[in-house]
Amino acid sequence: MRWYEGGKLNAAVNCADRHVAAGNGDKVALYFEGEPGDRRAVTYKDLTEEVSQAANALEELGIKHGDRVVIYLPVLVETIVITLACARIGAIHSLVFGGFSAEALRFRVEDTGAKLLVTTDGQFRRGKSVAVKSNADEAVSGENNIEHVLVIKRTGDEIPWTEGRDIWWDDVVVRQPKNHEAPAFDAENPLFIMYTSGTTGQPKGLVHTTGGYLAQANWSHRFLFGASETDVHWCTADLAWVTAHTYEIYGPLSNGVSQVIYEGVPNAPHPGRHFEVIQRYGVTTYYTAPTLVRSLMGWFPEGVPAEYDLSTIRLCGTVGEAVNPEAWTWLRENVGRDTPEGVPMVDTWWQSETGATVLSPRPTDTTFKPGCATRALPGLAVDIVDDDAATVPANIQGHIVVTKTGPAMARTVWGNPRRYYSSYWEKYAAQGWFLAGDGARFDDDGDIWILGRLDDVINISGHRLSTIEIESALVSHPAVIEAGVCPTFDAKTGHAATAFVVPHDKSIIGTEAPEVVAALLAHVSHEIGPIAKPRDIVFVPDVPKTRSGKIMRRLLTQLFEGSQLGDTTSLQNEPCIPEINVICRERAGV
Numbered sequence: 001m002r003w004y005e006g007g008k009l010n011a012a013v014n015c016a017d018r019h020v021a022a023g024n025g026d027k028v029a030l031y032f033e034g035e036p037g038d039r040r041a042v043t044y045k046d047l048t049e050e051v052s053q054a055a056n057a058l059e060e061l062g063i064k065h066g067d068r069v070v071i072y073l074p075v076l077v078e079t080i081v082i083t084l085a086c087a088r089i090g091a092i093h094s095l096v097f098g099g100f101s102a103e104a105l106r107f108r109v110e111d112t113g114a115k116l117l118v119t120t121d122g123q124f125r126r127g128k129s130v131a132v133k134s135n136a137d138e139a140v141s142g143e144n145n146i147e148h149v150l151v152i153k154r155t156g157d158e159i160p161w162t163e164g165r166d167i168w169w170d171d172v173v174v175r176q177p178k179n180h181e182a183p184a185f186d187a188e189n190p191l192f193i194m195y196t197s198g199t200t201g202q203p204k205g206l207v208h209t210t211g212g213y214l215a216q217a218n219w220s221h222r223f224l225f226g227a228s229e230t231d232v233h234w235c236t237a238d239l240a241w242v243t244a245h246t247y248e249i250y251g252p253l254s255n256g257v258s259q260v261i262y263e264g265v266p267n268a269p270h271p272g273r274h275f276e277v278i279q280r281y282g283v284t285t286y287y288t289a290p291t292l293v294r295s296l297m298g299w300f301p302e303g304v305p306a307e308y309d310l311s312t313i314r315l316c317g318t319v320g321e322a323v324n325p326e327a328w329t330w331l332r333e334n335v336g337r338d339t340p341e342g343v344p345m346v347d348t349w350w351q352s353e354t355g356a357t358v359l360s361p362r363p364t365d366t367t368f369k370p371g372c373a374t375r376a377l378p379g380l381a382v383d384i385v386d387d388d389a390a391t392v393p394a395n396i397q398g399h400i401v402v403t404k405t406g407p408a409m410a411r412t413v414w415g416n417p418r419r420y421y422s423s424y425w426e427k428y429a430a431q432g433w434f435l436a437g438d439g440a441r442f443d444d445d446g447d448i449w450i451l452g453r454l455d456d457v458i459n460i461s462g463h464r465l466s467t468i469e470i471e472s473a474l475v476s477h478p479a480v481i482e483a484g485v486c487p488t489f490d491a492k493t494g495h496a497a498t499a500f501v502v503p504h505d506k507s508i509i510g511t512e513a514p515e516v517v518a519a520l521l522a523h524v525s526h527e528i529g530p531i532a533k534p535r536d537i538v539f540v541p542d543v544p545k546t547r548s549g550k551i552m553r554r555l556l557t558q559l560f561e562g563s564q565l566g567d568t569t570s571l572q573n574e575p576c577i578p579e580i581n582v583i584c585r586e587r588a589g590v
Contacts, residue, residue: 003212003407004187011191011214012055012088013182015253016048028258031232031281032077035124035264042077044256047084050077052180054085057173061116061148065090065185068112068193071240072105072136074098074123075263078152078169079239080249082118087191087210088182094193094205095240097547097572098123099130102138104570108195111205111414113145122155126268133159187211193414194242196352203570204423205414208355212407214250216356220377220408221251224346224360225285225315232281232312233259236266236274236288241547242352243319246408247287251356266292271299275308278335282312286335287346289549290323291482293331298481298504304334315363317346320549322450324472325370332368349373349450351436353424355408358382359448371472373440374447380406384440384448389431392442397451397466400440401433409434439466456553458487458497465532467553470497473527479503479516484543485534486556496535498560500543500580509539510583536560540583542576544568559584 019027025045032040042050063069069086071093073079079095086093094112096105098120109117119136122129133151137160140146149162152169191210195203225233225247235248239261252259260281266274274296278286304310316336318328332342345368349359358380359373376382381404384392392398402409413420427435439451451457451466458465467485474483482502490496501520503509508516521533538560544552547570558565559580568574 001405001409001411002188003209004215007187007211008184009187009211009214010088010182010184011210011250012051012084014214014218015084015250016044016051017182019044019256020048022256024256027256029253030077030080031258031260033260033262033277033280035127035262035268040077047081047253049178050081051084051088052178053176054081054173055088055180055182056176057150058085058089058091058116060172060176061150061167063089063091063116065183066092066190067116068092068094068114069116069118070105070109070112070114071095072098072100072117072119072132072139073152073239074120074132074154075239075261076120076152076154077261080261082150083239083249084253088180090183090185090189092190092193094195095245096195097238097240098132099125099572100570101574102135105135105139106142107202108205109139109146110142110144111202112193115145115147116150117146117148118150118152120152120154121159122157124155124264126265129155129157131157131159137162185210188411192245194245194352194410204416204419206352206410207412207414208408208410212409213355214254216406216408217246217251218254220356221247221257222255223377224317224348224357224363225287226363227255227257231257231284233257233285234262234278234281234283234287235259236262236286236292237319238547242355243287243548246356247319266295267299271296272305272308275304275310278313279309284312285315285317286313287317287319288331289320290318290327291320291545291549293318293323293327294475294482296334297327297330298502300334301504310335313343315344315346317348319348319350321551322349322373322452322468323347323371324468324475326472326476328370344368347371347373349438353410353434353436354402354406355410356406358402358406359450369443369447371449372443372447373450380404382448383433384442385428389428389433394442394444394446397439397441397457399454400436400438400448400450401428401431402436403431403433405434458485458495460490460493460495460497460531465497465528467497469528470499470524470532470534471551473524473532474499474501474520476527477520477523479505479519482543484551484553484556486553486560488536488557488560490535497532498536498538498556499534500538500540500556502542503539506541509541510586511539513539538580538583538587540576540580542573542579544571544576544580545573546570547572562588562590
């Protein structure tokens with residue numbers, strides 16, 4: 001797969017310099033808000049100069065075209081600056097979530113063969129300073145190719161230091177010239193490596209190239225969110241996630257849009273922090289994950305307080321997993337309350353592999369189906385098929401395949417092209433289709449509904465049930481904030497549905513709460529049918545999720561059955577695992 005062969009470009013120039021050249025240097029590119037409340041506005045002129053300084057610094061440190069740089073940082077202006085600086089000189093960047101463990105970071109450092117690690121002394125999370133550099137030190141303590149560790153001073157805490165290897169950002173970047181001659185690279189030049197995560201096996205390092213990726217990121221951002229002079233975009237994802245690469249870095253910046261980047265968690269120092277941010281900067285497009293929406297629903301069951309003015313919002317979007325209709329409706333009616341019926345909603349479906357949105361309602365649509373991804377964007381095509389590659393009838397689950405891919409599609413798995421082929425292309429090699437791994441169905445109108453990973457389907461007595469549908473039914477009950485449903489062994493039916501429920505009433509966490517269980521079972525039976533009723537309901541403080549907000553259902557199965565756990569280092573909420581494990585063991589009488 002190759003796109004735009006013979007074409008040359010520089011991604012950083014397209015995201016910064018060209019806007020200055022067009023006379024828009026004074027336009028704000030980034031409104032940064034730190035969790036402690038520190039703020040900074042960065043214009044496109046500022047961004048161009050800072051990226052140039054960082055590019056000069058990278059070259060001084062011996063980083064060249066094709067070298068890999070691992071970036072282990074929270075959401076900071078410097079994170080975007082160093083990312084674009086890598087792109088400017090042709091180095092391949094790989095961002096790692098700043099909350100990942102040393103072991104998760106170690107794998108990425110060693111797998112990429114990176115020469116440089118960029119990190120920080122610490123970060124702010126929930127009002128506290130959290131160490132980061134110590135994790136970075138542990139991650140690079142083994143055999144690797146790291147020559148330098150470039151450190152940004154964020155918290156000011158004392159940190160361990162290795163002379164000759166560690167370098168302060170301010171000592172090497174700030175003194176550099178503010179101009180840099182950017183070379184043009186071939187369209188197929190690798191731009192970044194994005195690691196996927198799972199409960200088993202090592203993460204896959206997906207390689208995205210410059211020309212195709214940037215073209216689709218630019219176009220799809222403009223198509224879905226618009227790019228007017230007055231727009232202020234906010235994608236709430238961490239910068240290490242592919243959603244942020246496409247719709248927080250390369251898409252918005254290549255379109256010259258102003259946007260918000262926020263360092264901290266959404267409920268620090270209070271649950272209304274996101275509403276404050278929207279009001280302060282006049283956010284117009286708000287793109288977030290269903291898991292965050294469900295959290296907001298739990299914090300504000302009566303809706304957004306009237307003290308917050310969210311009237312600037314003209315469009316909302318969701319990403320990361322199929323959104324349940326209840327969360328979709330809450331987001332539209334409460335955050336997107338510009339009009340009586342709510343603002344347009346782009347419920348997007350795509351993957352790290354596709355690089356950009358594949359399915360979504362159009363922002364120009366006048367009617368929406370809550371939780372429905374609808375249809376492919378222009379230029380792309382998908383189908384829902386069975387194992388024999390035949391299109392399935394309406395309301396029958398099948399494999400979603402991309403039959404016409406876009407230029408942003410990942411080209412390979414870093415160092416393992418065989419894994420790339422076997423994971424995504426082998427099953428439908430004769431047709432040349434990309435296998436997404438998600439289950440989906442057409443409705444009677446031909447619109448597409450995502451049902452989750454095919455390994456998230458539970459077969460109960462021959463009935464195939466979607467975990468997402470059961471979760472959606474549970475979350476629609478007023479007693480439930482969030483739910484994760486997984487398959488567990490059952491001697492009679494083969495498998496049973498087990499539900500892990502985060503309740504509004506925290507006093508029932510870890511208890512059997514028979515009256516609440518009975519109400520939830522009756523509700524699921526009413527919403528879907530008796531066959532969908534979970535055999536077990538476990539009340540827990542949280543459900544384990546990846547950084548993209550996807551519930552780790554296989555991990556829930558392992559916890560409930562007491563089997564060995566898979567890798568948990570890529571979770572956004574790893575501390576909940578011991579709590580859930582204790583609840584499951586007490587329930588099992590162990």
